[in-house]
Amino acid sequence: MSEMLLRIDGKEVTAREGMTVLEAARSADIFIPTLCHHEKLEPYGGCRLCTVEVESRGRTNLVASCLYPVERDLVVRTRSAVVDKIRKLILELLLAHAPDSTELKELAKTYGANKDRFEKEPQFCILCGLCVRYCAEVKKKNVIGFVDNGGKREISFIPELAAKECWDCKECYPLCPTSYLQAAYHLTEAIAFPWLSTKRLPTREET
Ligand code: SF4
Ligand code: FES
Numbered sequence: 001m002s003e004m005l006l007r008i009d010g011k012e013v014t015a016r017e018g019m020t021v022l023e024a025a026r027s028a029d030i031f032i033p034t035l036c037h038h039e040k041l042e043p044y045g046g047c048r049l050c051t052v053e054v055e056s057r058g059r060t061n062l063v064a065s066c067l068y069p070v071e072r073d074l075v076v077r078t079r080s081a082v083v084d085k086i087r088k089l090i091l092e093l094l095l096a097h098a099p100d101s102t103e104l105k106e107l108a109k110t111y112g113a114n115k116d117r118f119e120k121e122p123q124f125c126i127l128c129g130l131c132v133r134y135c136a137e138v139k140k141k142n143v144i145g146f147v148d149n150g151g152k153r154e155i156s157f158i159p160e161l162a163a164k165e166c167w168d169c170k171e172c173y174p175l176c177p178t179s180y181l182q183a184a185y186h187l188t189e190a191i192a193f194p195w196l197s198t199k200r201l202p203t204r205e206e207t
Helices: 021-027 083-096 103-110 130-138 159-165 181-194
Strands: 003-006 011-014 050-058 057-065 075-077 144-147 156-157
Touching: 011 021, 021 050, 021 156, 050 083, 075 144, 083 103, 130 144, 130 159, 156 159, 159 181
Parallel strands: 003 075
Antiparallel strands: 003 011, 050 057, 050 075, 144 156
């Protein structure tokens, strides 16, 4: 695979063909924030927090760095005024849904996002899809999925599968930027298979 040079925040970076701008930046220790990206998962492009400004052949565009492939002589700006403004707005919108998320609050400090700018509509899940995709792509279990659409879209555990697969896994827990996932699992457990949390054997009626 051929190598190429690009410039990220003024720094010359060598990247391999096929890498994304995010991967190239990370290989050079240049930080770009992400919420829906995970190196073990297929690119998703859902949160847009990784937006950067790219300049190529005299044209400037805003792109999701987790999806955008590197190009020879590409110029990338990860902290231009417009990039910071977009990230600030994204964080303000997400904080209306998940006001207690530590990860979002930390990012809000960096980008000067006001957590009270938009009316609160707490759903706690920001629909990054990390849990759903990790369970499907890495664990190949498909225990969690999205249900409903639009404003009602949410994640949901399939109780019968969760009772069998989750108790000794829970690899998705640390991926969640809001802790909603843990709450959703405990709720599923309490309703559908309480014997796992109380460590008692299921009665015949419960199985
Ligand atoms: S529960 Fe957490 S990891 Fe899963 S989609 Fe929602 S915010 Fe993302
Ligand atoms: S990390 Fe790129 S769109 Fe979410």
